[in-house]
Amino acid sequence: MSLYKDQEIKIYNSLTKEKETFTPIHDGAVGMYVCGPTVYSNVHMGNCRTFLSFDLVFRYLKHLGYKVRYVRNITDAGHLENDGESGDDPILKKARIEQLEPMEVVQKYTVDFHETMKKFHALPPSIEPTATGHIYEQIAIVEKLITEGYAYEQNGSVYFDVLKFNTDHEYGKLSGRKLEDMITNTRELAAQSEKKNPQDFALWKKAEPQHIMRWPSPWSDGFPGWHLECTAMSTKYLGENFDIHGGGMDLKFPHHECEIAQAEASNHKSPVNYWMHANMLTLNGKKMSKSTGNNILPGELFSGENNALGRTYSPSVAKFFMYQAHYRSILDFSNEALEASEKGFHRLMDAYNSLSSISVSAKSSFSVSEWKQSCYDAMNDDFNSPILIAQLFEATKYINALKDGNATITESDLEELAATMRAFIFDVLGLEDATIVGDESAEKLDGAVSLLIELRDQARANKDFETSDKIRDELQEVGIQLKDGKEGTTYSLG
Structure with missing residues (x-):
């Protein structure tokens, strides 16, 4: 079904700072x-919110009948601390701490990521490329940028020339930052680096002797810059030039x-038509931070083994909670x-x-068709899940x-109501109906819970409210x- 022909989506474009009608290429x-x-x-959980925000976008576009190629990468090399420009490689750092090979660390936490997304009932992307699997493509882009005059090699590393780029283009147009202000704020650091200017960023870094993850290149044995990876894999x-690029606000x-900058310098065109950014999570009113301990992992939320919330919540409840705020708004996790x-x-x-037990009538006292369109109107307005x-x-x-x-409701309206509820609850929001389990499991569960309800009824009859409350x-x-x-x-389950 091509529902998209009847539904006009508006997306808030971070680049233009406006809601724009979505017209795919x-x-x-x-x-x-x-x-x-x-x-x-x-x-x-902050990562999870971003990925669930775009799972919602993916699901809704698919629901409307679009053929969607959703690409979400795995960064398994090159992302240094300090915004990917300097410091330790966090994968190597973790490998030293856990006494593992770097790719063991990558495998361990990639599996954790997939398992967590599965618990949240998120759809897998169409393609999930890794940075280490696309070294050739990244080297090719660096070579092109050098040829175009937007990059330079220094001591085996290659840097992007931001000042040169800014003479022909506009560096900072997405974030709203002015290069002149950046230069003023960082001028005193210029002599401390092999870069021509502090604003220049790494495209290829020469590996230090202790750096395990390295690949041969025309400039040195080294590794790609963090920013380069996504340009290579997306293009x-x-x-x-493609439709949507998403990520966290950070x-x-x-x-x-x-x-x-990389894409415009190498391909001479704007890479993305609609930039989308999901906002951050806070916990009990404060920014989530591992260093301060004000942080919660999905597993800690599901198990209740945390000091922040005091009890367990299911993945469906946590997901439903996150969708009760718009993806561009800050959301606070609290008990x-x-x-x-x-x-x-x-x-x-x-x-x-x-709904299956509702009796039908000769007429409806509620306009199901108008309500149905209001659900679409909510999602068409920049994927507004709280309004939905x-x-x-x-x-x-x-x-x-x-x-x-x-x-009262007619039979046809009841069918339309049920179908629309099913589509938006399960297909679009991707919630799981925790009341539905396998027949054999359901029978066993029903028997066990029925027994506990009976014991609770007996406790209440005996005015043993401590026991009845404990069971509940x-x-x-x-x-x-x-x-x-x-x-x-x-x-009920949930």
Whole structure:
């Protein structure tokens, strides 16, 4: 189905600082590149938010019928500390600490990244290239930049000449930084480097004797610059000009700014039509930081083994919580916010699962078609997931009114309501219905929980509220929510 022909998407373009109507280069097809993780440690929740933001974009474009080539790289070489320009290679540093080969570190944390994304029910990208697998392409770009006069070699390393580039182009247009201001702020450091100017960035670095990861090049045995990797991999798989480039807000400068400079200097055209940036996460009102300890990993969130939140939350609840904020806004992780989101998630899933028991009528007291378009309108407005979720809760109110006999719906409207809810909850938001498990497992689980409900009922009858509360709370800890009603106690998973 080509729904995209009837839906006009507007994307906030970080380059122009405006919402623009999305018009792909090729009708019906979209090329999207997202900067992936540097695999030297467990992926953290801030990373996850970025990747889930673009999973949402990927899912919605696919839902509309676009053929999407989604490329997300793995940085497994070249990303030095201090914005990838100097200091230690974090992969080598971790290899020394853990007494592993560097590629063992890469493999270990790449696997962790994939497993974490799978728990969040994120779709894998179409192509997942690695920096080490594209050394040839990176060397070719460096050679071209030298030929074009935008790069120079110094003591076996090659640097991009930012001042030369700025005479013909505009360096800083994505981040809004002026080169004159950068020069003023860094002039005193000029003599401390082999670069012509402090603003110049590395395209190829000569490896020190102790640097294990190295490759031969026309200039030295060394390794590519961090910014070069993404230019090489994005253009290889998406072409010299493609539709969407995404990443975290922290990558806007210098990483994405340098990508634009490299691509414009080597290909003489703007590489990307729409730049998108996801904002950061905070934890209990403060910036997430490993150095301060104000940080939480996905595994710690799912297991409850953390000092920040005090209890466990399922991947679906955490994902649902993140989508209740727009991808361009700062989002704070806190116990109170996650608990509220968990209740909302269960309410939404309960409403969806009750649709099969709704009775139909001769007329509807709710315009399902208008509501359906409002869901599309939300996503068409720069992938506005919080507005979409608000619309899903509007439908939830209507479903609850239908259950209580306070509203009516026709058979065709019920089918359209169910299909739309299913499409946006599962296909677009990519949530998992935790109430659905395999038949055999479901039977065993139902028997075990029913027994615990019976024991809890006995405890309450004996006024042993400590035991009844303990059963309820500990079931909730593992994602089983008990609900007391007139007909007795039921449960749901989430």
